[in-house]
Amino acid sequence: MAESYALQGRTQRSDWSDGGVIYQIYPRSFCDSNGDGVGDLNGITEKLDYIASLGVDAVWISPFFKSPMKDFGYDVADYCDVDPIFGTLADFDRMLAAMHERGLKLLIDLVPCHTSDEHPWFQESRSDRSNAKADWYVWRDPKPDGSPPNNWRAHFGGPSWTWDGRRAQYYLHHFLPGQPNLNYRNPAVTEAMLAQAEFWFKRGVDGLRIDAIATLAYDPELTDNPARDLDDPFRQSAAARANPFHLQHHRHSFNQHDEVVTFLTRLRALADRYDGRFLLGEVGGDGMAVSAQYTAGEDRLQSCYNFSLLGAPISGRVVKDIVAAVLAEVGPGKLTFAVGNHDVMRVTSRWAAEATPAQQKTLAKTALTLLMTLPGKACVYQGEELGLTQADLPYELLQDPEGINGWPHAKGRDGCRTPMPWRDDAPCGGFSAGQSWLPLPDEHLAAAANRQEDEADSVLRYARQALALRKARAELRRGRAELLNAPDELFGILRAEGETQVLGIFNLSPQAQTFALPGNRWSEPLLPSDAVISNGEVMLPAFSCCLLENAK
Known part of the structure; x- marks a missing residue:
């Protein structure tokens, strides 16, 4: 049976000064059009009527560029092409045109801080110490005893430095060894990254979500990061037991603000040459102060996306303190709020771990309503409109390097990345005709989109009402x-x-x-x-x- 959705605002382009709502798609897990078990761009195009029916203003798609997929696309080997697993540039163009026909804007991820170790830039840089790209990445000699240059730790475990025998030096990486950090102290790197961004602006994308801004610049003295105090309760957390990265304050490895602002100013100047382009920056760490700096004035980011509501536990007091800080430090229109994404546990499981299924369904509606009520912009992660819970996957099915390295104290991000359940009466929930890259939990079939279309009190129907209310009410938008x-x-x-x-x-x-x-x-x-x-x-x-x- 063909799926039919009531479209809202089909021809009206969104005004980003007016409280827009973004829908985040993790493409591997959204919809697979060719049966290989991995979602793709054509699958997104197939579901655009569904997306438009939600009443969102824009779509943000996580990386689909050529990549060895060690970090599932956040290790980019070619910024200006589509990885074959997701399709082709022609598929992208068709998808973008179809979005614009429906009045939807498109944001794509720009991953400026690191590339894949298979990127031609890094392959040339590592070949010797005198090539044209020798200092496009962060290379350092070992300490006299052969150990890494300092004590910085990587997000996914181990030191932030990996030895490369060809150059007989260490290179810096804040994530996997396959994600070497670019060196923005070389002006040629900034020019090259701006060229990658301009490629997509010329192709018609409406904006960029800039990944992991905090890791773009570092202390040139390579000062050791200080340890968390021995009596810091966080040292006993599951995160700290899973990865000693969390035992440090990342004071010298991240958020060297002046250099980041310099890059963002150049990127904004480029974006402003293309009418209406929007820049959304991912900010971690000391989010409010950094968000205020990175959105100050009219020559930086239009909005920051941070992790303030992506943690646990939650309470009314916690939300009030977060929103108060936004209003006081950042400004009411400068933040894009989210309660979930592809990197954190599903909100229904994170905020209500011990709740009954009925209570989790209620919480799903409440979380959506909270997003529609807060000042600024809002971002809804795929599946939140269905009230999906976190999938509990066994170790042998994990794909995420963070979960594999942190097991059992941290199970990683696979549980929030399982495939979208489209139909409860189709193999693999209608996501794919083949074996999906991650399993689709049986309990998610009960929340499938087709089933929720027919349920008067479903989360999906409620989500459409909540988004329509925000769009209709100036009080909620601005x-x-x-x-x-x-x-x-x-x-x-x-x-x-x-x-x-x-x-x-x-x-x-x-x-x-x-x-x-x-x-x-x-x-x-x-x-x-x-x-x-x-x-x-x-x-x-x-x-x-x-x-x-x-x-x-």
Whole structure:
């Protein structure tokens, strides 16, 4: 049976100053058009009516460039071509045209800080110490005892330095040894990366999501990173047990701000030569202060995407503190909020690990509503509109190097990257006609898109309502934000535009909570809710939320 979706805003291009919503696609796991078990660009094109039906403004696709896939595309061997596993440049052009026909913008990942060790630039750089690209990467001699130049640790385990016998030197990599870091102290590297970005601007992409900005520049003195204090509770965390990377403060290896800003300023100047191009930067670490610096003025990033809501545990107090910091330090329109992505546990499992399936379904709706209520832009990761939970995969099925290296204390990122369940009545959930690269959990079939189309209270139907409400209400897109005093379990926010107000109350705890409504008269809930309003109070069941508007 052909799938049919009600399209919203089919011909209207999004205004990025106006609270746009981005839908993130991890292409390996979205839709496989040719039966090889790996999602591809043609599969995305097949599902564009579904994506448009959600009411999003833009799509961000994780890397699809030529790559040996040691880190599944974040190790780029050719920035200007499509890896055959995903298709061809012609497939890309067709996909982009089809998006634009539906009024969707397209953002692609730019991975500027490192390449694959199979990239021709690195192959030339490692050949000797005198070639034309000899200093395009970060090379250093060993210490007198032969050990690496300093104590920096890599994200995926081990030191941040790997020995290369051809040059008889170490090279720097903040992730896998197959991801050597570029050296932006060489101006030729900046020019080369800008040329890669311009290739895609000329092809028609609407923006770039810039990966791992923190790792672009480093302390030239190669100062050792300080250790976390011995009494730091984080030293006992599962992350720290899985990888000693987390036992350091990455003060000297990351976020050398002046050099990063120099690169971002050049990239923005390039983007501004192409009308309406949008730059979204991934910022980790001390996210708010860095986000403020990287979005300051009109010559840097339009928005930063950080990890403030991607951790656990969560509470109303945590969300309030995060949003307060954004409003005070970054600015209400300068951050793109997300509750999940391809690098972290699914939000339904991360924020409600001990919850019942019914409570996790409620939380999925609440998380989507929170995104639609916060100031700035929002990013929805594929499957969040279905309420997917984290897949629990055995060690022998893991593909992610982070999980393989960190097992059993950290199981890596495969659990949030399993294939999208499109149909509960088709092999592999309708994702592929072949054996998928990661298994699709049986429990995800119950959340398949086709099943949710027919369920009146499904997460998918609710997601469309929540996104439509944001698009329809100026208060939620661009209105001023006021944070309310509430118990630590609750988060309360008032969005206002002119005389109209939308009030959001979110219960992020596993117990029912009660909140005294402010003095105004309020409407019935704007979205389906199990909240009970009586005598000036709202009672919210576990993990639920309620949106109200001031009554006329």
